[in-house]
Amino acid sequence: DTEVTQTPKHLVMGMTNKKSLKCEQHMGHRAMYWYKQKAKKPPELMFVYSYEKLSINESVPSRFSPECPNSSLLNLHLHALQPEDSALYLCASSQGQGIKTEAFFGQGTRLTVV
């Protein structure tokens, strides 16, 4: 199994809603990532978890809250988002802690904030 599975594929939420994005991998990877991708732009790193601990937060606003319940799961909790947060949110994982070992990306969650 070389897949990273993200749910849901599409999400529409209001600015007062609370929702969560989910990511799952069963490759035994110990590093997991959240990226944000705006239209016609490259992915931008948001968070990195290494061995289930948050190792990098790229100055992401607190309305985005990551969580890593176990080595296979990564969540992104969303609260009080703004319309400009609408984007494709990508999860990725890699063996060990170095992304040079190859990152596997999920299909993404297309988020629309209304």
Place this chain on the structure above:
Amino acid sequence: AQSVTQLGSHVSVSEGALVLLRCNYSSSVPPYLFWYVQYPNQGLQLLLKYTTGATLVKGINGFEAEFKKSETSFHLTKPSAHMSDAAEYFCAVSGALISNFGNEKLTFGTGTRLTIIP
């Protein structure tokens, strides 16, 4: 510090023609280089990577890339374009450590949209 420059945000080639997508990088440490492909409304799929060793790297779907240190380049090629190659292509570089856990930052270029003309 590391960065990636992809020359040409949009490239069009005829079906059956050579595909050449350009990527130049800058890195203060020995770089690891990647090409990813993204189809509409999809995630990123790794085409190929260079870490160490042979500088000509072969990937999936008939693509290959050559690491040229002297030119700081990692251009992507395919001898004969197919309609299914139409997608967005991202070159990326990693190597610079960004955490005490040993995480490395993966820096993407701005992408090149490849269009195939029938």
